[in-house]
Amino acid sequence: MNDENIPNNTDETKDPAESDIPKDNTDGTKEAAGSDTPTNDTNQVLVNSQIVDAVKQTRDAVRIGSSDTSKVIDSGIAYQKASQAAAFAVQDATDYLRNIMAISSTAQGMALKLFLETKDPLYSQVLTQAQTAVTMAATNLETVGMSAISVATDFPR
Numbered sequence: 201m202n203d204e205n206i207p208n209n210t211d212e213t214k215d216p217a218e219s220d221i222p223k224d225n226t227d228g229t230k231e232a233a234g235s236d237t238p239t240n241d242t243n244q245v246l247v248n249s250q251i252v253d254a255v256k257q258t259r260d261a262v263r264i265g266s267s268d269t270s271k272v273i274d275s276g277i278a279y280q281k282a283s284q285a286a287a288f289a290v291q292d293a294t295d296y297l298r299n300i301m302a303i304s305s306t307a308q309g310m311a312l313k314l315f316l317e318t319k320d321p322l323y324s325q326v327l328t329q330a331q332t333a334v335t336m337a338a339t340n341l342e343t344v345g346m347s348a349i350s351v352a353t354d355f356p357r
Contacts, residue, residue: 275356282355286348293344300337304330 307330315323 279355283352286351289344290348293341297337297341300333304334
């Protein structure tokens with residue numbers, strides 16, 4: 201095979217118009233690679249027209265007008281934040297219940313062991329208090345859950 205027929209793709213033979221590096225214009229401005237639009241600001245980020253078009257189409261698809269989107273976006277963001285806060289509250293109450301149940305199980309196991317060994321009635325009170333703690337944590341979860349539903353449904357949109 202003859203090496204003369206294989207194209208050489210080194211930087212020396214590459215067309216400068218195909219380069220990914222911004223070019224300097226004769227007036228000192230920079231031009232983005234592959235772009236016909238010069239810019240005077242070297243820190244300016246040029247956005248591909250396809251990206252701009254995709255954003256406009258997305259905005260139109262969710263029915264946000266191009267003139268004034270502040271009311272739609274602000275109330276939507278506020279509703280999302282309020283819903284997220286309510287969800288975090290439910291998650292925290294669930295974690296609290298889980299932790300109380302773990303502590304209660306351990307306390308009940310130790311209290312039952314000691315009660316069987318010593319027959320001291322103090323340990324039967326520990327069993328009752330541990331069960332009460334679980335019941336209260338479950339009630340707390342129910343209250344927080346109902347409050348979260350109320351926040352999510354009553355929040356102005």
